[in-house]
Amino acid sequence: MSINYTELSKEISYALRHAPWEYELELDAEGFVPIEQLLFALNESEKYERNIDLTDLEHIIKISEKKRHEIVANKIRALYGHSVPQMIKKIAGTPPAILYHGTTHRALKSILNEGLKPMRRQYVHLSIDTDMATQVGKRRDSTPIILQIDTVKAEDAGVHFYIGNERVWLCDFIPADTLTILR
Numbered sequence: 001m002s003i004n005y006t007e008l009s010k011e012i013s014y015a016l017r018h019a020p021w022e023y024e025l026e027l028d029a030e031g032f033v034p035i036e037q038l039l040f041a042l043n044e045s046e047k048y049e050r051n052i053d054l055t056d057l058e059h060i061i062k063i064s065e066k067k068r069h070e071i072v073a074n075k076i077r078a079l080y081g082h083s084v085p086q087m088i089k090k091i092a093g094t095p096p097a098i099l100y101h102g103t104t105h106r107a108l109k110s111i112l113n114e115g116l117k118p119m120r121r122q123y124v125h126l127s128i129d130t131d132m133a134t135q136v137g138k139r140r141d142s143t144p145i146i147l148q149i150d151t152v153k154a155e156d157a158g159v160h161f162y163i164g165n166e167r168v169w170l171c172d173f174i175p176a177d178t179l180t181i182l183r
């Protein structure tokens with residue numbers, strides 16, 4: 001039997017985004033933990049067929065269509081999605097003039113009233129293209145609403161943008177008057 005990499009990836013996301021303390025891990029300012037500590041915690045439960053090693057972590061990053069995790073030297077982190085109380089420091093940047101956000105029909109009215117809020121996470125998550133936004137929105141709605149964000153107007157209104165990965169941008173908030181419904 002081989003390792004269930006989807007299950008492993010989800011567990012790593014859970015540990016690094018939401019509940020590091022359940023794994024006796026402490027995230028540094030940028031969300032990194034020592035790989036050795038993560039491996040120790042994952043293997044302690046003995047829930048996988050065999051011990052997880054560095055090659056497995058590298059494999060998950062390689063096969064995933066979303067770049068969720070990153071290994072730098074002897075540390076690993078989640079690149080976005082955090083809900084831990086300690087604010088994870090992200091690098092600020094200037095995004096493309098237009099970004100997208102896929103969401104549900106249910107959330108639309110409230111979003112158009114109050115703007116995009118981080119809800120349970122630390123940042124609002126935005127996509128660089130409509131394909132990605134559709135994929136994000138489909139998690140919760142089979143025909144997601146795709147919102148288009150004027151990032152220049154948002155920056156003028158004081159919004160700061162941060163780099164998640166090559167396809168995901170983060171920010172604290174998106175004012176309603178910088179949003180339009182694409183479809």
Ligand code: HQG
Pocket residue numbers: 066068081102103104107110111114115116117118119120121124125126135136140168
């Ligand atoms: C909505 C996944 C009502 C927002 C994805 C979204 C992404 C509002 C939900 C990443 C609102 C929050 C993040 C408002 C925002 N009123 N609803 N004012 N403002 N919302 O999961 O962006 O596969 O926290 O539209 O692919 O869906 O896990 O955010 O529907 O990249 O790697 O509140 O997580 O990546 O949901 O997803 P989320 P998200 P992974």
